[in-house]
Amino acid sequence: MSLDIVRGRLIVLGVSGSIAAYKAVELARHLTQAGATVQVIMTRSATEFVQPLTFQALTYRPVEIEMFSGIDERAAGHVSMGIHADCIVIAPATAHVVARLAHGFADDLLATTVLASSAPVIVAPAMETHMWQNAATQQNVSTLRARGVHVVDPEAGELASGMVGQGRLATLERIEAEIVDAVRVRSRRLAGRRVVVTAGPTLEPIDPVRVLTNRSSGKMGYAVATAAREAGADVTLITGPTALASPAGVRLVPIETVAELRDAVLASLPDADAVIMAAAVSDFRAADASASKLKKKDVGDEMTLRLVRTVDVLSAVAAARRPGTLVVGFKAETGDPVAEAERMLKEKGLDLVVANDVSQDVFGSESDQVTFVSADGAETLPRLAKTEVADRLIERLAARLG
Ligand SMILES: Cc1cc2nc3c(=O)[nH]c(=O)nc-3n(C[C@H](O)[C@H](O)[C@H](O)COP(=O)(O)O)c2cc1C
Structure with missing residues (x-):
């Protein structure tokens, strides 16, 4: 599958505090190589798993983490990335992020960016099987889907805990296919009109x-x-x-x-x-x-x-x-x-x-x-x-x- 369509687009990549955060590094790299501007927003927990510097070096842009620092507030930085994004992809999305998005929280930069955006949102959850199967998580996922969020279901397989079950982050191929679809639909909404x-x-x-x-x-x-x-x-x-x-x-x-x-x-x-x-x-x-x-x-x-x-x-x-x-x-x-x-x-x-x-x-x-x-x-x-x-x-x- 070609990622050509993301060339020149602004993709906001949200990374949250899952053990699968290291896989987002490869995703950031693919998107950047394809010519997208990739703006990484990490939750504070995510920085426990991967250094922001890794993303910064691969995307050639500073990583944003904090709502109240780093960004130029004259330009309404806490919402501007969401407003200008062609697509927001959160990979991996923790149970916590899924819950906050489902409830419309705006308590960190990633959640606020999503809330302020009209861009397509792709969420790729990754978590332990029990967390994924929990009724609260499943209800939150249904809520997001009903709102038009593209949820890329996690896969079954061996998890970081050593257990086997559903919860592994979807393959990058599946996540990238969702991004390509979302950008294509968004960019051609009035084709032929x-x-x-x-x-x-x-x-x-x-x-x-x-x-x-x-x-x-x-x-x-x-x-x-x-x-x-x-x-x-x-x-x-x-x-x-x-x-x-x-x-x-x-x-x-x-x-x-x-x-x-x-x-x-x-x-x-x-x-x-x-x-x-x-x-x-x-x-x-x-x-x-x-x-x-x-x-x-x-x-x-x-x-x-x-x-x-x-x-x-x-x-x-x-x-x-x-x-x-x-x-x-x-x-x-x-x-x-x-x-x-x-x-x-x-x-x-x-x-x-x-x-x-x-x-x-x-x-x-x-x-x-x-x-x-x-x-x-x-x-x-x-x-x-x-x-x-x-x-x-x-x-x-x-x-x-x-
Ligand atoms: C080693 C370790 C691995 C974790 N992996 C996951 C995970 O894969 N998925 C998940 O939902 N939470 C995971 N957690 C729990 C989250 O980090 C925790 O819920 C955190 O509050 C999430 O914050 P965030 O959603 O703002 O990133 C993990 C915690 C630890 C200590």
């Missing part, structure tokens, strides 16, 4: 030099386009002017006015499986934009600018889509964004609205606190990096698109 993303601000001219615009940086839309691309989708990014680099592998369609945005989205709509409208669209434009520059001397000390409504792009898209095309709106509000999002969902016939409170620090920020509002209800996420919000949104879309 066409996704249209809008991003950034719109610009409505007042005259040839002045515009009506807004503070959108485009970061959220660009993060969504990148996440969709990484999930294997064919992505068209329709974007107002931003200072951001164009994401690799994405078709970029530059626009300025709302009318241009509408035309570009409608042109891509017939092929689209999903349209994600993250652009900050101006609700108003100048009624009589001047073809020549307005001069102070002609205008005087005061000037009234008459504004008229721009076209409602979201409603136009929702009405023109073919059945099955998902349409996602973003609702930036300063009052009660969730209530506004619920209204928007119904009125415009959308599939999902991402509500965010822009009275908080959102524009240009790297992070955002949003609520996903759909017919299934509202899910409020913690404040997360925009890239992570984008990943979670793409995960939702992928689940909806099947």
Whole structure:
């Protein structure tokens, strides 16, 4: 079996306090040789069995053990590895780790990382037969499986104690096969799908030099386009002017006015499986934009600018889509964004609205606190990096698109 698919991926390898911890050294080596970035997190007990230095030397990265030291907390280190991981594999997993994961504990770095992650989690238990067969362990394993954790059952054979029975860590071939599967599924969730993303601000001219615009940086839309691309989708990014680099592998369609945005989205709509409208669209434009520059001397000390409504792009898209095309709106509000999002969902016939409170620090920020509002209800996420919000949104879309 080839490990090629892990090249360039971030694999978090959790190692806990089992006698089988030495086998994780070989796993770390295989993954690193295959081109993955392997971040090892050891429990304190694991360090009784294998020196962190062994993993460090083989993965070329420091091993993380403690929640409160070593990691840059400005970057929310206690959760950042889980957030960025493509896959978390815990091998060997002790009975204790299995129990803590089943109960959602966050009392050490490994447990916290798993809890904060939306990456696939693979758990390969290793323990004495009696510990494995104990009803508590079996119930914990069932709980993890029911939550979608991939449990690689231990094998039967001779154990470290000299007893014979089930409890030996699964072979590295079986664990690596699970990793390959998990990374493949995650990386190709939107393969063959066409996704249209809008991003950034719109610009409505007042005259040839002045515009009506807004503070959108485009970061959220660009993060969504990148996440969709990484999930294997064919992505068209329709974007107002931003200072951001164009994401690799994405078709970029530059626009300025709302009318241009509408035309570009409608042109891509017939092929689209999903349209994600993250652009900050101006609700108003100048009624009589001047073809020549307005001069102070002609205008005087005061000037009234008459504004008229721009076209409602979201409603136009929702009405023109073919059945099955998902349409996602973003609702930036300063009052009660969730209530506004619920209204928007119904009125415009959308599939999902991402509500965010822009009275908080959102524009240009790297992070955002949003609520996903759909017919299934509202899910409020913690404040997360925009890239992570984008990943979670793409995960939702992928689940909806099947
Ligand atoms: C020599 C020795 C070997 C152990 N092997 C295992 C094991 O294979 N599996 C297991 O679940 N616990 C094993 N334990 C017990 C765990 O180390 C213990 O439950 C510890 O609290 C686990 O901590 P952790 O889950 O945070 O790593 C072993 C303990 C000792 C002293």
